[in-house]
Amino acid sequence: MKMIMAIIRPHRLQEVKEALSKIGIAGMTITEVRGAGRQKGQIERYRGSEYSIDLLAKCKIEAVTSDEQCEDAIQAIRRSAYTGEIGDGKIFVFSVDAAIRIRTGESGEDSL
Ligand SMILES: Nc1ncnc2c1ncn2[C@@H]1O[C@H](COP(=O)(O)OP(=O)(O)OP(=O)(O)O)[C@@H](O)[C@H]1O
Numbered sequence: 001m002k003m004i005m006a007i008i009r010p011h012r013l014q015e016v017k018e019a020l021s022k023i024g025i026a027g028m029t030i031t032e033v034r035g036a037g038r039q040k041g042q043i044e045r046y047r048g049s050e051y052s053i054d055l056l057a058k059c060k061i062e063a064v065t066s067d068e069q070c071e072d073a074i075q076a077i078r079r080s081a082y083t084g085e086i087g088d089g090k091i092f093v094f095s096v097d098a099a100i101r102i103r104t105g106e107s108g109e110d111s112l
């Protein structure tokens with residue numbers, strides 16, 4: 001199993017959720033976060049000194065998928081979160097050792 005952590009533009013969240021739903025991914029956790037990438041959150045240079053970092057509002061999506069679904073999920077997120085402008089976000093992928101559905105005790109991919 002893989003944990004996909006995607007940081008996206010908040011206004012793209014609906015499209016990303018729909019794109020994941022279309023490929024059969026329903027389980028996910030969404031968090032409102034603030035962050036900066038390599039432009040340090042500065043949209044225009046004059047807004048801050050070169051040492052300051054502004055944090056912009058982003059949405060974090062965490063979704064655990066099977067190994068098989070992972071690549072499709074990454075592509076679905078890419079397509080639905082893309083604008084082509086700086087700040088479109090990033091996708092990080094981690095290996096997941098275990099997953100358990102609390103109600104039933106199912107584990108592994110059966111629990112997703
Ligand atoms: N290396 C990183 N580690 C953790 N979070 C990151 C990292 N890079 C970006 N992020 C998160 O992703 C958000 C969007 O980053 P962003 O898309 O601006 O990345 P970038 O590398 O600056 O690419 P671009 O040049 O397309 O803007 C950031 O606000 C931050 O929340």
Ligand SMILES: [Mg+2]
Nearest residue numbers: 037038039087
């Ligand atoms: Mg950036």
